[in-house]
Amino acid sequence: MVFDAISTDAITAVTDGWYNQLATSLNLSVRSFQLLQPPVVPVDDRSLWGCFDVPPETLKYNRWYFSQPDFFSQYAAIANGLSFPDSAFAADIGAVTYAKWMDYLNSLSSPPPPNTLPTVWFQWAMVNAPSVANIGRTDLSTQLLINSAQAALQPFEGENARPADFSPSFSDLKTTLLASQGASFSFDSAHDNPDVSDSWVPGDDPNYFGMWTGSSPAIRISRKFALSRINISASFTHFACVTVTPGTWYDSGLLHLAMVSQSTPPWIDSSDWETYFGASGTLTHAIGSLLAVDGITLTLTSDADFTEEEQAIVKAQVSMGYWPVYCPAQSSVISNTVTTSPGSTTISMQSAPGNPVVLGFNVFGIGNYLGGGV
Known part of the structure; x- marks a missing residue:
């Protein structure tokens, strides 16, 4: 020819x-x-x-030519690359306030459910540490978001993973x-x-x-x-x-957090932000x-x-x-x-x-x- x-x-x-x-x-x-x-x-x-x-940036997606990662794998990798440790929360509210907060939690007859912790913190902090009430609530909400999203992913990962x-x-x-x-x-x-x-x-x-x-x-x-x-x-x-629409394994709030935050935390490795969302990232577009x-x-x-x-x-x-x-x-x-x-x-x-x-x-x-x- x-x-x-x-x-x-x-x-x-x-x-x-x-x-x-x-x-x-x-x-x-x-x-x-x-x-x-x-x-x-x-x-x-x-x-x-x-x-x-993850669709390429092209009008005609030739599936024989492009080798694109699937959306789930990218999302899962991002979700597992995020963390908000207690040490970051303690650093934001101060060591003294953190110690008092832990004493308060330990004094309760039963620990508050994880999904209520940001609200319980805010109510306590407005009386005991008002200057860090907001940032503490934000930190605990971020921690809750990451932990909940990672828990939702678990049935879809590993040897007996659901599709x-x-x-x-x-x-x-x-x-x-x-x-x-x-x-x-x-x-x-x-x-x-x-x-x-x-x-x-x-x-x-x-x-x-x-x-x-x-x-x-x-x-x-x-x-x-x-x-x-x-x-x-x-x-x-x-x-x-x-x-x-992605299924129950997906949390749009978590992906939004990852996209708008380039720091550590929430990233375990801050360079990962560029891997996924940078100019040559692997998750710059979605269907x-x-x-x-x-x-x-x-x-x-x-x-x-x-x-x-x-x-x-x-x-x-x-x-x-x-x-x-x-x-x-x-x-x-x-x-x-x-x-x-x-x-x-x-x-x-x-x-x-x-x-x-x-x-x-x-x-x-x-x-x-x-x-x-x-």
């Missing part, structure tokens, strides 16, 4: 046009939408939840889709809009795949295809944007919601003038799935067909009803995800 230096730009341009058309047709915001390539076709909870990685769950479940996603509206739209590369400068990731954003899943955008077949006139007729029986569709019918025509050899190559890749969805064929779920002739290529893709296909995510910077507006 012959490679061409500018073919990546051609594929990127036509894919940006498709991205904009899809966003417009489904009323998606280019300020947060990310296209998955290839999409996820879950079959159960684990395969659905397993796609909730890290999210909402929606697979069955809930199918139910939501069944009650959702459908959509039909068309795409014409001769009149598309490849301008993504107002999107959440403006500028050069390569697609990394060429004409079919796994192919290089630099091969001449991909360039011919991308520079041809491409027409698409697409319809979804149902589509929905569904909020993605707020997913775009799922059901009952895809897509027909694409191209006037690319492929040689007989190139036609044979294109036909041989039918199981891999083609641009723009890149959905590999799956028995009884996804079917792909292609017919070629000189100056004409027709590609059809269908998904069987009742099988959700996750086409993309709405992605937010970790500050916005946590409600901090950052």
